[in-house]
Amino acid sequence: MIENLFPNVDWAKMWNATVETIYMTAISTLLTFIIGLALGVLLFLSGPGQLWSNKLINTISNAFVNIFRSIPFIILIILLIPFTKLLFGTVRGPDAALPALIIGAAPFYARMVLIALQEIDKGVIEAAKSMGAKTSTIIYKVLLPESMPALISGITVTSIALVGYTAMAGIIGAGGLGTLAYMDGFQRSREDVTMVSTILILIIVFIVQFFGDIAVRKLDKR
Numbered sequence: 001m002i003e004n005l006f007p008n009v010d011w012a013k014m015w016n017a018t019v020e021t022i023y024m025t026a027i028s029t030l031l032t033f034i035i036g037l038a039l040g041v042l043l044f045l046s047g048p049g050q051l052w053s054n055k056l057i058n059t060i061s062n063a064f065v066n067i068f069r070s071i072p073f074i075i076l077i078i079l080l081i082p083f084t085k086l087l088f089g090t091v092r093g094p095d096a097a098l099p100a101l102i103i104g105a106a107p108f109y110a111r112m113v114l115i116a117l118q119e120i121d122k123g124v125i126e127a128a129k130s131m132g133a134k135t136s137t138i139i140y141k142v143l144l145p146e147s148m149p150a151l152i153s154g155i156t157v158t159s160i161a162l163v164g165y166t167a168m169a170g171i172i173g174a175g176g177l178g179t180l181a182y183m184d185g186f187q188r189s190r191e192d193v194t195m196v197s198t199i200l201i202l203i204i205v206f207i208v209q210f211f212g213d214i215a216v217r218k219l220d221k222r
Contacts, residue, residue: 008190013180018200020094021176024166025204028101029159035106036158037151039065040113041139051135065107073104073165077172097174101165109158116150117143149220156212160205167201177201 039061045051046058071079077100081091088096120143128142144151170178177197185194 005192008184008188008192009196010184013184014177014193014196014200017175017177017180017197018204021163021166021178021201021204024094024097024101024169024174024176025159025162025208028098028105028162028165029155031098031102032105032109032158032162033155035102036109036155037113039106039110040117041143043110043114044117044143045135045139051129051138065110067107068103069107069111071104073100074168074171076100076104077169092173092175094175097166097169097176100169101162104165105158105162108161109154112154112158113147113151116147116154119150120146149216152212152215152219156208156216159208159212163201163205163208 042052043058043061043065046054046061048055048058068076077097080100080103084091084096084099087099090096124142124146125138128138133141166174166176167178167181170176170180170182173179173183177200181194181197184190185192185197
C-alpha cells in the first residue's frame with residue numbers, strides 16, 4: 001500500500017538520509033551548545049560592570065557574534081568552502097556540513113545565552129560576590145543553574161534551526177534529507193520523495209521540541 005502511495009521512494013536511501021540528518025543535527029547542536037555557551041558567558045562577564053569587565057574583549061566578541069549571526073546560512077556555506085576543503089578535503093557529505101552548521105548557529109545561541117544571563121536577578125550575583133565566591137564558582141553555581149531553563153529552551157530553538165540548516169546544506173550535497181529532497185525529489189520531479197523527506201524533517205523537529213519542552217519544565221523551579 002505504501003509503495004503505491006510513494007512509488008519513487010527508496011526507503012533504504014530515505015533511512016540513510018534520516019540518519020545523516022540526525023547525525024549532523026546532534027553533533028552540531030552539541031558543539032554549538034559548548035561554543036555558544038562559552039561565547040555567551042564571555043559576552044556577559046566582559047560587559048560593563050560585570051566580573052571581567054573589559055571593553056575591548058566585549059567589543060570584539062560582540063562584533064564576532066553579530067557578524068556571523070547576520071550572514072545568511074547559504075552564503076556562509078559558500079564562504080566556508082575553502083575552510084571546509086582544508087579540514088575534510090571535500091565539501092560533500094555530513095561531516096563537511098558541520099563547520100558551516102556550527103559557525104552559523106553558535107553566535108545565534110551565544111546571543112540567547114547572553115539574554116538568559118542578563119535576566120538573572122542581580123541580587124543573587126551580588127550575594128555570591130559578597131560571600132567571597134570565586135568567579136568560577138559564580139559561573140557554575142549561580143549563573144548556569146539560575147539560567148538553565150532559558151539555556152535549554154534556547155538550545156532547543158537552535159537545534160530546530162539546525163535541522164533547517166541541514167536541509168539547506170543539502171543543496172550543495174551535504175547529505176541528509178535535504179540532499180535527498182533536492183537531488184532525488186525536486187530535480188527529478190519526484191514529488192513523493194520531496195514530500196516524504198519533508199515529513200521526516202517535521203517529525204525530527206517535533207521530537208526535538210517535545211524533549212526540549214520536557215527538559216525545560218523539569219528544570220524550571222518557579
